[in-house]
Structures are given as C-alpha cells and as structure tokens.
Amino acid sequence: MYAKTTIGIGNLATYTVPCADTPSTTYNEIGLGNNKQHVKMTITAGAGVHWGLSVGWRPGYQNPS
Numbered sequence: 043m044y045a046k047t048t049i050g051i052g053n054l055a056t057y058t059v060p061c062a063d064t065p066s067t068t069y070n071e072i073g074l075g076n077n078k079q080h081v082k083m084t085i086t087a088g089a090g091v092h093w094g095l096s097v098g099w100r101p102g103y104q105n106p107s
Contacts, residue, residue, distance in 0.1 A: 047087040049095070054081065061091055 045061040051072055059068050074081060087093055 045088045045091050047085065047091060047093050050082075050084040050086075052078075052081040052083070054078070061087075 047059045049057045055072050057070050
C-alpha cells in the first residue's frame with residue numbers, strides 16, 4: 043500500500059494525496075467566503091511522511107481570523 047497524506051478542511055472538504063517517491067506539489071483551492079470563520083484544518087500522514095501546507099487568502103477578501 044502506498045503512503046498518503048489527508049488534508050481535512052472542517053466539514054467543507056477532504057483531500058487525500060498519494061505520496062510520491064520524489065518531492066512533488068499538489069494544489070487545491072477552496073473558497074470559504076466571509077461567512078466561514080475559525081475553520082479547523084487537520085493533516086494526517088503516516089510515519090516518515092514529510093509534508094508542507096500553505097494557507098492564504100486573496101486581496102479583497104476579509105483576512106482569516
């Protein structure tokens with residue numbers, strides 16, 4: 043079985059990304075809108091899996107709290 047990383051964004055979305063033998067990049071975007079605040083994010087990966095996560099927002103939208 044291949045290693046994987048699972049990213050959960052509250053009850054809005056869950057992404058499961060298979061791990062590669064060499065470093066790779068996966069982009070996913072979800073627009074939360076201004077009415078979504080304090081959204082919990084969880085990342086689950088197996089032992090020995092190295093991962094990075096970047097979270098941001100676009101100009102013109104309310105900054106996250």
